[in-house]
Amino acid sequence: MNIQTTKRMTAAEVALVEAYTEQVGDLPGDASVTSTRDRLLDDIKNTGLPTRRVESWHYTDLRTLLRSVPAPVAAAPSLETIAPLVDGSKVLPVLQGSASASASVEGVEVSSFADALLSGAAASGLMALDRDDAIGKINGSLVRDGYALAVPAGAEIETPIELQALHGAGQVHTRFPAVFGAGSKATIIERHRSATGEAALVSSISDVTLEDGADVVWVIMQEQGADDTHLGQIRVRFGADAKLKLFVVNAGGKLVRQELRIDVEGEGSELTLRGVNLLGHETHTDVTLVLGHNVPHTNSTEIIRNVVFDRARGVFQGMIRVAPDAQKTDAKMACNTLLLTDDGEFSVKPELEIFADDVICGHGATVADIDDNHLYYLKSRGIPENKARAMLVNAFVAEVVEELEDEKLVEALESVISAWLEKHA
């Protein structure tokens, strides 16, 4: 990558470096954290943001797409928490990237990520996952805060916990390490939302460890503003017999990349991934999954549903790697797109790398418009065209939402989805 060092830096790259140099004395961290930050930033300086030549960024040329990066805002705007997505949830607020010192959840150890930076405990986790992990690099160099959650072994946390990340203009870089002890149960809602509509750059990494037998529902609800860039990543490690339902909804943002980096390292574990991408206007949204089935006897299903309006562009990259000794892996992936305009676009890149011989792995992708027969049927019952279309689009995504089973959660997601569709249809 020597060629890239001679490239002129883009405005966004310059702004990222400046954001770092301006804040360097102020970003929390001990010496080890600071030196890790330095290294990550040097890396950004030297290699630049990834371009289409980098395979994992081929459909989302970040260097070209990220035109500008707003400067960090020194004085945080006054933001207030909003009602949780699911009634009765325990809200852990992250306002303009800062955790609340007084936040707590009964039965869960909650601490601020800034503390882990200050003590140096967070240093090793700050490293990027690999050479092309641009989100890891940006976030690792600039992260200020977030929450560290630890659910003790055997604890069953009935109340959903909402990580409520709200922001105004500027930059927000957060991290949420979460450890779910053996046999524990919990529901986490990671919610990203613009409070003011002013342009922001948001990066956020959730670092999730499921110990043996943990049973977790994790929802990522991304409702950023029309001018926001959202760079999200969730890293997941599975223990034996652990279960995760991971639900990702993208319903906002101008430039969005949500990475799911999942390693299944415990036998008997089960991943259910469901994604809904609601894409409108001139936006770019990328969901990239890298899933490693690394041990025998693990299951996963992945269903992504996309609705594309206007001139929106979407990307789903789904890489499933089955390690040589990961026999009896059962993995099924599907990506279905409802393309409602001629100017919309959706790119799907499923990849299966299978090194074991006794596995069931499959993938399928469809792209279609609304079925005319369905539309005619609804209209023939007196439902006007617009309403009938909205019903069918809703139905297309409702199918996967209903799989969540938790009625309150289903209702909450459905109301976000129908509100979005009402605005865009």
Place this chain on the structure above:
Amino acid sequence: MLEIKNLHARIAEDGTEIIRGLNLTVKPGEVAAIMGPNGSGKSTLSYILSGREDYEVTEGDILYNGESILELDPAERASKGIFLAFQYPVEIPGVATMQFLKIAMNEQRKARGEEELTTPDFMRRVKEAAGELKIDPAMLRRPLNVGFSGGEKKRAEILQMALLEPKLCILDETDSGLDIDALKIVADGVNALKSPDRAVIVITHYQRLLEYIVPDSVHVLYKGQVIRSGSKDLALELEANGYADIIGEAA
């Protein structure tokens, strides 16, 4: 109530002419049976009446209560009281049956300038109508027509008809795929809707259905035209002798 005058229609996509100068009049309160061999245009006629956009009317007119409906889309025709019970109702995953029924009823009411139904009122109506058609409440909790058996789909069509209270009911081979018990239930459902201000058009291949829904008139369709009209005895004659004689006479 319905007056079809010299109707010519073709498939929009490839221009194939299916209806070729069809004339038919149905009065309020009348039950009209339309029979005819395969490919004579029976189902096409039902689609055209409902306003399906896959067909183009090239000549003639369809008057409903004295007004042409050719320019109306299917939803507008439905809210004016035209209902087609489909031969093959489509399955629509993700659309809950109850939600669909409520939206359809209320959209029609809105279009007619009537008050929307309250939820309790809606529930009561569905419960009553479903009970009469012996529809399992579990069926109504499923997505629209998804996983319904052939018979269940037909019953669901009649349930919709009962709830929407149309003025012109068109039944497209509602008897196909029904066993004799289901056929009786469906026929009872249709007969219960008969009234002096409501007309029913029954499209069928067989006399069997007409034993339960007794027609006032029978019309034989062949190559897109009505080639013979008569009383209910005409259906018996067809059952005994087939279409060959009548087609021969017309030719």
